[in-house]
Amino acid sequence: MSGSRAEGPVVQGWCPGALRPMMSGDGLVVRVRPRSSRLTATQARGVAALSRAHGNGLIDLSARANVQLRGVTETGRLPLVEGLRDLGLIDASIAQETRRNIVVQPFHRPDDPTLTISAELAQLLALPDAPDLPGKFGFAVDTGSTRVLESTACDIRIERDGQGIVVRPDGSGLAKHVTETTAAAEALSLARWFIATGGIREGRGRMAAHLARVGLPQGFTHPTTAQGFVARPGLYDAGAMVAFTFGQMTAETLAAIAGLGDLRITPWRMIVIEGATRLPDLPGLITDPDDPLLHVVACTGAPGCVQALGPTRDLALALAPHVQGLLHVSGCAKGCAHPGAADLTLTATPQGYALIQGATAHDTPIAHHSAAALIARPDLLTE
Ligand code: SF4
Missing domain, CATH: 3.40.50 (Rossmann fold)
Structure with a gap:
């Protein structure tokens, strides 16, 4: 490996795929690129079953509208790829x-x-x-x-x-x-x-x-003229758009929403259930457009990612009710969950969480705090 955690994150320069998975702290990450950012209900149920059979049953949505199966074992990789091929979700080559x-x-x-x-x-x-x-x-x-x-x-x-x-x-x-x-x-x-x-x-x-x-x-x-769009769960002409905490769901949740229709995968870590005219009441979904969890993004962090310098998601959950804009909690300076600027970013470092305002996970911090201090005093975020 060309760089230790103390030296900074390793920049791979490539993204994991189904044919070229990436090793993470909880096993292989196998990323599926649905054609036209869409999974038929049959494909989605198949992906859920493969996640249970060969992964750890957790499925992430990526900022490129991809679907990632986590916790895949070396022995499960080939049968998983064959299962995805049967579903029409595998390309002819890595290229x-x-x-x-x-x-x-x-x-x-x-x-x-x-x-x-x-x-x-x-x-x-x-x-x-x-x-x-x-x-x-x-x-x-x-x-x-x-x-x-x-x-x-x-x-x-x-x-x-x-x-x-x-x-x-x-x-x-x-x-x-x-x-x-x-x-x-x-x-x-x-x-x-x-x-x-x-x-x-x-x-x-x-x-x-x-x-x-x-x-x-x-x-x-x-x-051209810029047109702002803020993604929120709700009903749209195309169907019902639902969100997931940190863009992660269980295989059971994916199978359940696939029971309601074909699925359009969005780059906002949300899914549009095609043709649905009401928001589903299922466990694991965010359907309230004002849910505080929509204000936080956090990568896998420690221990799931080998590059992480600290945990992320518990801290983000604790701070979510206290933030107005977007809070990004990142396990290292790579900032995978949100490569762009956020209103507030907390980046795990050997010195604690670097607090960065209006910039990215690798920009200059204004302070460092421990997770305990931030949870006890959320006002530190804006001081
Ligand atoms: S940003 Fe998070 S997921 Fe990405 S390499 Fe760093 S710790 Fe891992």
């Missing part, structure tokens, strides 16, 4: 799985082009001549009636803009007009430009950082 990094907006309707564009983009990314992109490089297809994925981390965005569709590189407000039929190919052209102009360094690279160095390619001149 294809890695490239098919597409988040699809979850409120799409039959009459908008979202599913058509995302399916074509997935097809193009599976071709042998598809651009060889870094592991974390991703696409967002956000072509519903309003944009909802602006705060979702990705590199190339296909978006609705007024009556039209645009392709926009992350990090710029300028986009290029495309059509429903050219959108996927234009997105891939932009990915090829990224590679050709040196966007990949030492196997890594993100679009926004590259634009800051080299500027925009030609043709990206159309100004």
